[in-house]
Amino acid sequence: MSGPYRILVVKSAEQGIIKASDWWVANRPKAPGALAEELERAFQLLSSQPLIGAQARNIKLTGVRRLHLLPCALPLVLPCKC
Numbered sequence: 001m002s003g004p005y006r007i008l009v010v011k012s013a014e015q016g017i018i019k020a021s022d023w024w025v026a027n028r029p030k031a032p033g034a035l036a037e038e039l040e041r042a043f044q045l046l047s048s049q050p051l052i053g054a055q056a057r058n059i060k061l062t063g064v065r066r067l068h069l070l071p072c073a074l075p076l077v078l079p080c081k082c
Contacts, residue, residue: 004047010061042067 009017017039024035045052046067053067 005050007043007046 021035025032028034046065051065053065056064056066
């Protein structure tokens with residue numbers, strides 16, 4: 001595989017990220033940037049290793065992979081067109 005690959009975030013995932021970010025900032029005052037840092041790392045990882053994570057099976061889109069962010073354990077579900 002070559003890379004880096006472009007990450008496409010569908011509208012529903014974008015809305016989920018915004019909702020999770022708002023919750024995180026409001027409820028995790030000691031680590032307000034942790035979720036943003038985890039998302040950045042996940043996007044970097046996905047752009048270089050697009051087949052990482054488990055294949056999502058309960059989604060209408062094809063080629064979607066599920067990647068859980070740690071330590072917050074937020075599932076990140078993105079389509080993978082590889």
